[in-house]
Amino acid sequence: GENVEQHPSTLSVQEGDSAVIKCTYSDSASNYFPWYKQELGKRPQLIIDIRSNVGEKKDQRIAVTLNKTAKHFSLHITETQPEDSAVYFCAASIGNQFYFGTGTSLTVIP
């Protein structure tokens, strides 16, 4: 089955700096890669996604890149703000089955 690895497990950045979270996957059949943000005590929420036929997608301060050859994808957050502090999960999907990374706890220091 698919195996998704996510790094780093914790990340602290100064407000205004960029944050990058990286994930790798093992199954080349994975064709959809969503990212979730989970604030403390709340449900995971989908913030951005990318399909396998696209190399990069951007939505305001967040962007995701996908390298199918290397089987890795990354989340980039620019101009970080305190409200970006949360746990972020990547996932790889085959069909409708999702395989989640172990999460990255991001802290933005004011």
Add this chain to the structure above:
Amino acid sequence: GAGVSQSPSNKVTEKGKDVELRCDPISGHTALYWYRQSLGQGLEFLIYFQGNSAPDKSGLPSDRFSAERTGGSVSTLTIQRTQQEDSAVYLCASSSRTGPSGAFFGQGTRLTVV
């Protein structure tokens, strides 16, 4: 409602009792998932339903755990003879089959076994 709905929001039960957790997926979503999240931990896959296909039960931690989905919509996760290690937040999510799309999560049920 427009989102995934779970009930109850919180459940405190005595060790050894059975509990049932309910999930109402987004209308029209054919895929439904149950995950477990312990405090400060990641998402542990439990079970996945896709339409009328046999569910993927590979994540269920023991035979005390079972789930069903009636009429392709509402799902119930049942935990028999609860143990303290079952204490966690149980998250349900649903997804549309029409093309790859994200799974949308409910607010979860926080289960505490005392």
